[in-house]
Amino acid sequence: MDWFTVSDNVPEFPKHELLEWYDRNSRDLPWRDSEDPYSIWISEVMLQQTRVDTVIDYYHRFREAFPTIQELADADRQSVLKVWEGLGYYSRARNLQDAARTVAEQFNGEVPDSYKEILSLKGVGPYTAAAVLSIAYNKPYAVVDGNVIRVLTRYFGVKEDIRSQSTKKQIQKLADEILDRNRPGDFNQALMELGATICTPSGPDCRSCPLSAGCTAYRTAATDTIPYKSPAKQSPHHQIGVGLIKDNEDRLLIALRPEDAMLGGLWEFPGGKMRTGESIKQTVKRELKEELGVDVDVLEKFMKLNHTYSHFKITLHAYWCRILPPSPAPTPASSQEIRWVTVPELSQYPFPKANKVLTEKLLRKLEF
Numbered sequence: 215m216d217w218f219t220v221s222d223n224v225p226e227f228p229k230h231e232l233l234e235w236y237d238r239n240s241r242d243l244p245w246r247d248s249e250d251p252y253s254i255w256i257s258e259v260m261l262q263q264t265r266v267d268t269v270i271d272y273y274h275r276f277r278e279a280f281p282t283i284q285e286l287a288d289a290d291r292q293s294v295l296k297v298w299e300g301l302g303y304y305s306r307a308r309n310l311q312d313a314a315r316t317v318a319e320q321f322n323g324e325v326p327d328s329y330k331e332i333l334s335l336k337g338v339g340p341y342t343a344a345a346v347l348s349i350a351y352n353k354p355y356a357v358v359d360g361n362v363i364r365v366l367t368r369y370f371g372v373k374e375d376i377r378s379q380s381t382k383k384q385i386q387k388l389a390d391e392i393l394d395r396n397r398p399g400d401f402n403q404a405l406m407e408l409g410a411t412i413c414t415p416s417g418p419d420c421r422s423c424p425l426s427a428g429c430t431a432y433r434t435a436a437t438d439t440i441p442y443k444s445p446a447k448q449s450p451h452h453q454i455g456v457g458l459i460k461d462n463e464d465r466l467l468i469a470l471r472p473e474d475a476m477l478g479g480l481w482e483f484p485g486g487k488m489r490t491g492e493s494i495k496q497t498v499k500r501e502l503k504e505e506l507g508v509d510v511d512v513l514e515k516f517m518k519l520n521h522t523y524s525h526f527k528i529t530l531h532a533y534w535c536r537i538l539p540p541s542p543a544p545t546p547a548s549s550q551e552i553r554w555v556t557v558p559e560l561s562q563y564p565f566p567k568a569n570k571v572l573t574e575k576l577l578r579k580l581e582f
C-alpha cells in the first residue's frame with residue numbers, strides 16, 4: 215500500500231467517538247485516580263511488557279514502599295529490586311531509581327514536563343516520555359505501543375511488517391497526525407484501552423468498536439491478517455547448571471550479579487551455561503571453579519526447571535555440591551559479592567524468576 219496522510223486519503227479519524235467510548239468504558243485502574251506525574255511514570259514503566267492485571271499489585275506495593283521520588287531516590291537498590299521481584303525486566307527498576315535520583319538532584323524532585331528533559335532520564339524512551347507528558351501534563355505527544363499499533367494498522371489498513379523500522383515510523387506519524395490536541399492523554403489512553411479490550415489480537419469485537427464505521431480491516435474482513443508480523447527468529451535454548459553449596463551451619467551460598475549485567479543487582483545460586491561437549495555436572499564443576507575459585511564434588515540433583523526470557527529459554531539444573539578440601543574459601547570472581555544465608559533468609563533477597571522457583575522449593579521442602 216502507498217503511505218498516505220490522514221488529511222489526504224482517509225476520512226477524518228473519529229476522535230470524538232473514540233473519546234466518548236473511553237469516557238464510558240475506561241477501566242478503573244489505580245493510576246487513573248491520579249494526575250501525579252510520579253504515579254503515572256511508575257505505571258507506564260511497569261506496563262511495558264507486562265499485563266495490566268499483573269501490574270496492579272506491584273504498583274500498589276511500589277507506591278507504598280516509595281511514596282515519593284525522594285524516597286525512591288534514597289532507597290537502597292536491593293529494596294527496590296525486592297519490591298520489583300517477579301515483575302521481570304529488572305533494568306526497568308534500576309533505571310527508574312537512577313532516573314528518580316536525577317529528578318531529585320537536578321529537577322527539584324519534579325518530573326520534568328519538557329520532552330527533551332524527560333527523555334534525558336535513564337530508561338525513559340519516546341513511549342514513556344509521550345505517555346507521562348500527555349497523561350500527566352496534557353502535552354500533545356502521541357504514544358505508540360503494541361495496542362496502538364494493532365488498532366492503527368487495522369483502521370488504516372497498513373499491511374506492512376510491523377517489525378520493520380519504517381513501518382513503526384509510519385505508524386508513529388499516523389498517531390501524531392490523529393492525536394486529539396485538546397485531550398492528548400485521554401486520547402492516547404483510549405487507543406491503548408481499545409486495543410487491550412476490543413481490538414484484541416484475535417477475535418476483535420468490531421461490532422462494539424467506536425471506530426468500525428471507518429475501519430479498513432473490518433470493512434475488508436482483514437482482521438486476521440492485519441497487523442502482519444514476520445516470524446520471530448527462533449530463540450536459543452541454554453542449559454544452565456547451578457550449584458547449591460551448604461556450609462557447616464547449613465547456610466547456602468548465593469552470589470550478587472554485577473550491576474551492569476542482565477538481571478544485575480539480583481541474587482542467584484552460582485553457575486552458568488553448559489558448553490558444547492560438557493555434561494551438565496561438568497558445567498557446574500567448571501562454573502563454580504571459575505566463579506568462586508573452589509573445586510566441588512557435584513552430588514545429587516535438587517531440581518530441574520524451564521524458564522523463558524524475552525530472547526532465549528533456559529533449562530536450569532540445580533545440584534547439591536560439596537567443596538572439596540583443600541579448596542580455599544569461596545571468593546567472588548564474576549559476581550559482585552557472595553553471601554552465606556539460611557534458607558528462611560533467602561526470602562529477604564531479590565532473585566530472578568528461575569532462581570526464585572528454586573528458593574521456594576528449598577523453603578517448602580527443606581527443614582533446617
Ligand code: SF4
Nearest residue numbers: 413420423426429432
Ligand atoms: S473495527 Fe474491529 S478491527 Fe477495526 S479498530 Fe475496531 S475492533 Fe479493531
